[in-house]
Amino acid sequence: MPAIEIKNLQKRFGRKKVLCDLNLEAESGEFLVMFGPNGAGKTTLIKILSTLSRPSSGNVIINGFDIKEESMEVRSTIGVLSHNPFLYDDLTLKENLIFYSRMYKLKKDEKTLKTLADEVGLLHRMNDRVGQFSRGMKQRAAVARVILHNPPVLLLDEPYTGLDYKAWEMLTDILRKFHEEGKTIFLITHNVELGHRIGERLAILVNGKVAFECEKKNMDIEAFKGKYHGLMGAQK
Amino acid sequence: MSQGLAIAIKDIKTEFRTKEMVFSMLVFSLFVMVAFYFAFYFYSLSSEALEPLVSPILWVTFFFAGMFGLLTSFSKEKDRGSLEGLMLCPMDRSAIYFGKVLSNYFLILLVDIFALIFFVLFFSYDFNGNLLPVLVVVFLGTFCFVVSGTLISGIAVNAQDIRGVLIPILLIPIILLTVLMPSVNATSKALEGDIIDAIPELRILGVFAVIYIAIAYLLFDFVLEE
Numbered sequence: 001m002p003a004i005e006i007k008n009l010q011k012r013f014g015r016k017k018v019l020c021d022l023n024l025e026a027e028s029g030e031f032l033v034m035f036g037p038n039g040a041g042k043t044t045l046i047k048i049l050s051t052l053s054r055p056s057s058g059n060v061i062i063n064g065f066d067i068k069e070e071s072m073e074v075r076s077t078i079g080v081l082s083h084n085p086f087l088y089d090d091l092t093l094k095e096n097l098i099f100y101s102r103m104y105k106l107k108k109d110e111k112t113l114k115t116l117a118d119e120v121g122l123l124h125r126m127n128d129r130v131g132q133f134s135r136g137m138k139q140r141a142a143v144a145r146v147i148l149h150n151p152p153v154l155l156l157d158e159p160y161t162g163l164d165y166k167a168w169e170m171l172t173d174i175l176r177k178f179h180e181e182g183k184t185i186f187l188i189t190h191n192v193e194l195g196h197r198i199g200e201r202l203a204i205l206v207n208g209k210v211a212f213e214c215e216k217k218n219m220d221i222e223a224f225k226g227k228y229h230g231l232m233g234a235q236k
Numbered sequence: 237m238s239q240g241l242a243i244a245i246k247d248i249k250t251e252f253r254t255k256e257m258v259f260s261m262l263v264f265s266l267f268v269m270v271a272f273y274f275a276f277y278f279y280s281l282s283s284e285a286l287e288p289l290v291s292p293i294l295w296v297t298f299f300f301a302g303m304f305g306l307l308t309s310f311s312k313e314k315d316r317g318s319l320e321g322l323m324l325c326p327m328d329r330s331a332i333y334f335g336k337v338l339s340n341y342f343l344i345l346l347v348d349i350f351a352l353i354f355f356v357l358f359f360s361y362d363f364n365g366n367l368l369p370v371l372v373v374v375f376l377g378t379f380c381f382v383v384s385g386t387l388i389s390g391i392a393v394n395a396q397d398i399r400g401v402l403i404p405i406l407l408i409p410i411i412l413l414t415v416l417m418p419s420v421n422a423t424s425k426a427l428e429g430d431i432i433d434a435i436p437e438l439r440i441l442g443v444f445a446v447i448y449i450a451i452a453y454l455l456f457d458f459v460l461e462e
Contacts, residue, residue, distance in 0.1 A: 086321025
C-alpha cells in the first residue's frame with residue numbers, strides 16, 4: 001500500500017488553478033523529493049497533504065486514511081517540518097515538548113523527553129527557552145516536536161531554509177536516519193544538489209502538475225539539473 | 237477537552253512570562269478609571285449622580301480593556317507560525333477555540349477584578365453592599381464577551397492586513413446588542429440589590445453564550461482554514 005496516494009488533485013483559489021489534476025504516489029519507506037520553481041504549487045500541495053488546506057477536488061490518501069473524511073487520523077500519522085518550527089519562544093524546549101505531547105495525547109516521561117532531545121543534540125538546552133536558540137537549534141528542536149508521536153510519514157517543506165552548514169548537515173543526518181528506520185519522507189526543496197543527494201525518487205512540479213518523475217539511480221545530478229532547468233522555463 | 241485545557245495552560249504560562257496582554261489591559265483600565273475620575277472631579281458630580289453611571293463605566297472599561305486581549309488572541313499564534321502547529325495536532329479544531337476561550341476568560345476576568353478594585357479606589361464606592369450579585373453578572377457577562385470575541389478573533393485571523401480593524405468592526409455591533417446592553421442592565425439591577433430582577437438579562441447572556449459556542453463548535457474548522 002502506498003503511504004501517500006494523490007489522485008487527480010486540484011486546488012483553486014478563486015479562478016486561479018494552483019494544482020491541476022496532480023497524480024503522485026510514494027511507497028511506504030520511500031524518500032521522495034519534489035522540486036519546483038516558485039509558484040509551482042509545492043507549498044499548497046504540502047498544506048493539502050497535512051490537512052491545513054482542503055483540496056478543490058481529487059483524492060488524497062495517507063497511510064490508508066482519506067484526508068477529507070479522516071483528517072484527524074491523517075494528522076496522527078504525519079509529522080510536518082517546515083522552515084517555521086511551530087514552537088513557542090517563551091517556553092523552554094522541555095515545556096514545548098510536554099505541550100505537544102499533551103496535544104497528541106501522549107504520556108511522555110522525563111526520560112523519554114530527554115532521549116528525544118538527545119537524539120537532536122539538544123539535551124543540554126532542555127531547560128532553556130526556545131527564543132534563545134539559534135535558527136539551527138530551533139530547527140533541531142522542531143525535529144524533536146515532529147518525531148514526538150513517531151509518525152510513519154514525514155512531510156518536509158523547505159526545512160533547510162536559513163540553516164548554516166553545520167545545522168544543514170545535522171538535519172540531513174537526522175533525515176537519513178529516519179529513512180533507514182523505514183519512515184516515508186516527502187521533501188520539498190529548491191536545492192537540486194541536496195535533493196538529489198538524499199532523495200530516492202525525484203519529481204518536478206511545474207504549473208501545478210508533476211512534469212517529471214524518476215528514480216535517482218536512473219539519473220545523475222548533471223542530467224537531472226539539465227532537466228530541472230529546462231522545465232523551469234515552462235513555469236507561468 | 238484535555239487538548240483545549242493544554243492550550244489554555246500554555247497561553248496563561250506564556251502570558252505570565254511576557255506580560256504583554258495583561259499589562260496593556262491593566263494599564264488601559266487604569267487610564268479609563270483615571271479619565272472618569274477627573275471627569276467627575278471637574279464637574280463636581282455628587283455620589284447620587286454617580287449611581288446610574290457605575291454600571292456603564294464598569295462595562296466600558298471591561299469591554300475596551302478586554303478587546304486588547306481578544307485582538308491578539310489568535311494573531312500572536314498566526315504571526316509566530318504556531319497556529320499551524322496547533323492545526324496539525326490530531327484533534328477537532330474547536331479544541332483550539334475552547335482553549336483560547338479558557339485562557340482569555342481567565343486573563344480578562346483577572347483584569348475585570350483589577351478594574352473593579354481601581355473603581356473602588358478612585359470613587360470610594362462600596363457597591364451598596366451588593367458586590368456578590370455584581371460579581372455574578374461580571375462573571376457571566378465576561379464569559380459571553382469572551383466566547384463571542386474569541387470567535388470573531390478566530391474569524392479575523394487570516395485577514396492579516398486588516399485584522400486590527402476587522403475585529404472591532406465585527407465585534408462592537410455584536411457585543412453591543414448581545415453582551416453590553418444586557419450586562420449593563422443586569423449590573424444596574426444587581427447594584428440595586430435584587431439579582432432576581434436581573435434574571436431576564438442573565439438569561440439573554442446565557443442564551444447568546446450557548447449560540448456563540450455552538451457556532452464556534454460547528455464552524456471553527458472552516459474558520460481557521462486559509
